Each structure stands twice: as structure tokens, then as C-alpha cells.
Amino acid sequence: MGASAEILFGGLFQGSLYAMMAVGLALVWTTIGVFNFSHGVFMMLGAYLAWQFVDIGLPLPVVLPLAVVAMAAIGWLLQASVVRPLIGRPNIVLVVVITTLAAASLIENGVLELWGPRSKQIPPLLEGNTTIGGVGVSMHQIAIIVITPVILAALWLFLNRTRLGLALRAVAQNEDASLLVGLNVTALYGLAFAIAAALAALAGIFLGGYRFMSPVMGADPLLKALIVVVFGGISSISGPIFAAYLIGFFEAASNYYFGLYWTPALLFAVLILTLMVRPEGMFARSSRSLA
Amino acid sequence: MSALLEVSDLTAGYGQVTVLHRLSMAAGEFGNVGLFGPNGHGKTTLLRAISGLLRPNSGTIRFDGEPITGLSPRAIVARGLIHVPQGNRLFPDLTIADCLALGAYSAHARPHEEANREKVLSIFPKLRERWRQRVRTLSGGERQMVSIGTALMSHPRLLILDEPTLGLAPKIKDELCAAVLAISKGGVPLIVVEQDVEFLLELSQHLYLVNHGEVATEIRPGQTMDHAEIMSMYFGH
Numbered sequence: 035m036g037a038s039a040e041i042l043f044g045g046l047f048q049g050s051l052y053a054m055m056a057v058g059l060a061l062v063w064t065t066i067g068v069f070n071f072s073h074g075v076f077m078m079l080g081a082y083l084a085w086q087f088v089d090i091g092l093p094l095p096v097v098l099p100l101a102v103v104a105m106a107a108i109g110w111l112l113q114a115s116v117v118r119p120l121i122g123r124p125n126i127v128l129v130v131v132i133t134t135l136a137a138a139s140l141i142e143n144g145v146l147e148l149w150g151p152r153s154k155q156i157p158p159l160l161e162g163n164t165t166i167g168g169v170g171v172s173m174h175q176i177a178i179i180v181i182t183p184v185i186l187a188a189l190w191l192f193l194n195r196t197r198l199g200l201a202l203r204a205v206a207q208n209e210d211a212s213l214l215v216g217l218n219v220t221a222l223y224g225l226a227f228a229i230a231a232a233l234a235a236l237a238g239i240f241l242g243g244y245r246f247m248s249p250v251m252g253a254d255p256l257l258k259a260l261i262v263v264v265f266g267g268i269s270s271i272s273g274p275i276f277a278a279y280l281i282g283f284f285e286a287a288s289n290y291y292f293g294l295y296w297t298p299a300l301l302f303a304v305l306i307l308t309l310m311v312r313p314e315g316m317f318a319r320s321s322r323s324l325a
Numbered sequence: 326m327s328a329l330l331e332v333s334d335l336t337a338g339y340g341q342v343t344v345l346h347r348l349s350m351a352a353g354e355f356g357n358v359g360l361f362g363p364n365g366h367g368k369t370t371l372l373r374a375i376s377g378l379l380r381p382n383s384g385t386i387r388f389d390g391e392p393i394t395g396l397s398p399r400a401i402v403a404r405g406l407i408h409v410p411q412g413n414r415l416f417p418d419l420t421i422a423d424c425l426a427l428g429a430y431s432a433h434a435r436p437h438e439e440a441n442r443e444k445v446l447s448i449f450p451k452l453r454e455r456w457r458q459r460v461r462t463l464s465g466g467e468r469q470m471v472s473i474g475t476a477l478m479s480h481p482r483l484l485i486l487d488e489p490t491l492g493l494a495p496k497i498k499d500e501l502c503a504a505v506l507a508i509s510k511g512g513v514p515l516i517v518v519e520q521d522v523e524f525l526l527e528l529s530q531h532l533y534l535v536n537h538g539e540v541a542t543e544i545r546p547g548q549t550m551d552h553a554e555i556m557s558m559y560f561g562h
Contacts, residue, residue: 197430200419204427207416213378214410215479216402216431 039167041286047175049282050182054237055259056266056274057186058230064206065226068117068130072138073234073259074252080105080235081242081251082145085154094157101239102232109231110224112137117227118220145249153246156239178240185236186275189229193271202226261301265308267315276317327390329353329483329514330375330406335384337374344370345538347384352531353483355546357515359529361522361555367538368518369411372485376408377401388483402431405482409472412491417461421452424460424471428478437480444511445474448504466497470504477508484508485516490524522555534558
């Protein structure tokens with residue numbers, strides 16, 4: 035009982051965080067066709083902004099939307115400065131890997147300068163602990179497990195049930211045709227980055243209420259999100275979500291049975307196997323689109 | 326009466342390669358305009374420059390008397406100048422319903438969305454049967470119908486069609502030609518690029534032969550031109 039409850043719970047919790055991160059990566063890839071290596075830094079910066087807002091005395095219900103909106107704006111700005119000027123270049127994929135890595139490095143060191151190396155923590159969403167199926171869990175983790183699917187469902191509804199979401203999906207599929215129906219393609223690119231950054235910030239705030247924060251706290255979740263999108267396929271929004279939870283459960287099971295040290299190696303074994311068997315991902319079509 | 330669209334001394338190209346050399350033309354003056362000429366001589370480049378996908382090097386494009394040279398495609402769509410590009414792969418993972426909704430995205434087209442949808446479905450009744458089907462699952466002819474239908478949703482004042490019947494089976498092609506004629510009769514002036522000279526002669530009153538990025542010959546309404554003469558212009562003497 036203890037084992038399965040622990041794996042189930044750990045998987046749901048990790049899966050939630052990975053899904054929030056991976057969906058943002060997939061959104062940017064499908065709409066703009068670039069890979070955003072500053073995604074992990076978005077997560078970290080969101081957590082630090084939230085910490086700063088809490089530090090000046092704002093209550094958590096105010097801090098949460100404030101930090102998320104601020105990160106959306108930062109995501110938009112980053113897109114405008116290091117991605118948009120490169121759009122149309124034939125080698126854009128590679129160049130954007132470098133510019134977003136450079137931006138990530140700058141932001142990481144900027145945060146280190148500004149807030150220092152000492153570990154910080156954000157107050158949890160909900161105080162207290164409880165016991166489910168013989169496993170002790172914090173209310174904070176339960177809140178994350180409940181909130182994440184709601185946010186992902188809202189994102190899915192936005193993409194599939196609104197006019198703006200339809201426009202985002204269209205840009206992902208054919209840029210010229212999108213221009214010819216009068217879509218504002220650059221604004222939609224900005225929007226994709228803003229949504230991705232907001233989701234990453236939320237993941238950062240969730241993580242910062244559970245573990246200690248540091249300027250490099252986004253690196254590991256970014257790596258995991260990368261594994262998730264490669265495993266699940268990046269061509270849709272639902273692929274990475276399923277994959278995130280699967281990887282979450284896999285990690286929890288591996289942690290339980292093989293220990294913390296073996297887990298990354300096993301994860302990469304899964305990744306390599308996926309690339310050998312189904313290079314487009316487990317839940318993917320071969321084209322780039324959001325559906 | 327002045328022309329709805331006036332292109333004068335347009336020079337445009339890609340990088341170092343200039344495709345159009347001081348090309349001038351007009352459309353929407355008397356009926357439909359047909360563009361013809363060998364492949365790779367600038368017809369598509371001209372259309373891309375008109376719809377704002379390609380920024381011209383020099384020259385002016387005026388629509389309804391106002392200069393639109395160098396405007397964004399969005400601003401040009403908002404004026405009702407709508408371009409259906411060649412061999413449209415459209416939005417493979419959107420449904421027909423989605424594509425048509427997208428066609429009415431521009432603010433000027435939104436009030437007419439309902440009426441335009443009825444119009445599109447009366448011209449292309451097949452689309453109603455496949456309403457919730459993704460574009461990637463449609464045949465080439467059906468995809469072309471969705472492309473033109475999407476453009477009609479944008480409430481065009483002038484509609485540009487780049488080789489609407491390219492690569493289609495004869496039966497589908499006839500169906501599509503009839504639809505294009507119906508659109509024209511409905512009061513939307515057209516600019517059509519087409520390799521099928523018979524269809525082009527039937528459809529258009531005003532023809533331009535584009536060769537080496539220039540207008541080699543203009544055939545104005547009233548001037549007659551038979552198939553043989555056009556063929557000889559096409560292939561040289």
C-alpha cells in the first residue's frame with residue numbers, strides 16, 4: 035500500500051510540474067518553430083519575483099497573479115529582443131538556441147547579483163500536512179496536483195474553443211496563410227512566449243513553495259521538460275501533457291525501487307529508446323501543429 | 326473610372342535576384358484580369374508583392390486610390406484585397422469550420438461572417454458534408470475549395486487567385502472553374518493566374534502576358550485574341 039501510494043503521489047506531483055514546463059516549451063516550438071532554452075530561467079525568475087513580492091509584504095493571493103503577469107511580460111520582451119529579429123533567417127533554429135541560452139545565462143547571473151546566492155523559499159499555497167494511504171504529504175503538494183490539471187484544461191480550452199486560440203494554432207501550421215487571412219503573426223509569436231513564460235513562472239512558484247530556490251533551480255526542470263517533449267512528441271499540446279505524467283510516474287517508481295542516483299540514467303535510457311523507436315515522440319504526428 | 330488596383334513601375338525580388346522589372350498593371354477596371362506567361366517569370370512574385378508578403382524594392386501599388394506599398398499583409402487584408410496563394414497547403418490540422426472562421430478573423434469581415442459562410446456553402450456545397458474534417462484528410466480539389474472559401478470569408482473587394490486549378494483532375498477542375506465564374510458573377514472582381522488558356526479567356530476581360538518580370542503584352546477589352554495567337558506568344562515564335 036505504502037509503495038503504490040508513494041509512487042502514485044510522487045508521480046502526480048512531479049508530473050504536474052513537468053507538464054506545466056513542457057507545455058510551454060511545446061507551445062513555443064509549435065507556433066514559432068524554435069526551441070526556447072531560457073524556459074528554465076523563466077521558471078526561476080518567476081519564483082524569485084514571487085519571493086520578492088512576498089518579501090515586501092504582499093499576500094500570496096496577490097503575489098501569484100502579479101508574478102505570473104510580470105513573467106508573461108518578460109517572456110514577451112525576451113521574444114521581442116532575442117527571437118523576433120531572427121525570424122525569417124534560414125538557420126533560425128540554431129541561432130535561437132544560442133540567443134536563448136545567452137539570455138538564460140545573463141538572467142541567471144543577474145538574479146545571482148540581485149538576490150544573492152542564499153537559498154530562499156516562498157510560503158506554500160496551503161499550510162499543513164496530511165496522510166493519504168499511509169503516506170505523509172503536504173497540503174501544498176495536494177494543491178498543486180489539483181490546480182495543474184485545471185490550468186492545463188483551461189489552456190486546452192483557450193486553444194481549441196476561442197478565436198485567439200484558433201489563430202495561435204493556425205500560425206503554428208502555416209505562416210504565409212496566416213498572414214493572408216490577416217493574422218498579426220508577430221503579436222501571436224509574442225503571445226505564445228508570454229503564455230509559456232507565465233506557465234513556467236507558476237511552476238517556479240509551485241516548486242519554490244516546496245524546495246529551496248536558487249538561481250539554477252530551473253536547469254533540472256528544463257532538462258526534464260526536454261525529456262518529456264522528446265518522449266511525448268512536441269507537435270501537439272496533449273502529447274507533452276500525457277508524457278509529463280508518465281515520466282513523473284516513471285521517475286517516482288524509479289526513485290522508490292532503484293534510488294535517486296539511478297533515476298536520471300534510467301530517464302535518459304527511456305529517452306534514447308524513444309528516439310530509436312519513435313523519433314517523432316510517442317503521441318505525435320510528424321507535422322508541427324497545435325491540436 | 327479608375328482602376329481598383331494600380332501597380333506602377335514595380336521592382337521586386339528575393340535577395341540579390343530581381344524578378345520584377347518596373348512592372349505596371351491595373352485591375353478591377355473592366356472585369357477580371359488574367360495573368361499568364363511562362364513559369365518563373367514573376368507572376369507569383371507580383372501577387373506576393375501586391376498582398377504584402379514580399380516588400381518591393383521600388384514602385385508603388387495603390388488600392389482604391391490609396392498607396393498600400395510596403396504595408397503589412399494584415400493591413401492589406403483589412404482593405405479587402407485578398408490573395409489565395411498557389412498550391413495552398415492551408416492549415417493541415419484545422420477543420421473546414423476552423424478555416425472559414427479564420428477567414429473572417431479580420432475586423433472588417435467579422436460583421437459579414439454569417440452571410441459569407443452561407444455564400445461559401447452555396448458555392449461549395451461539398452464543404453458542408455466535410456464540415457468537421459481536417460484539411461489534411463481532404464483531396465486536392467476540396468482543399469482548393471477551402472482555400473477559396475476562406476478567402477471569400479475575408480469579404481474580398483478584389484480577389485487574387487494563383488493557379489486555382491493547378492494539378493487537379495479534369496472533373497474537379499470543371500467544378501472549380503464553374504465556382505470561380507460564379508464568384509465573379511457575384512460581383513467580386515478577380516485577378517487570376519492560370520495556365521489553362523481556355524478558362525482564362527472565358528473568365529477575364531483584360532489580360533497581361535508576364536515575361537521576364539515585365540508585361541510583354543496587354544490585351545485590353547475589345548481587343549480580340551484567339552487561342553492560337555496566345556499560344557504563339559506563350560511559346561515564342
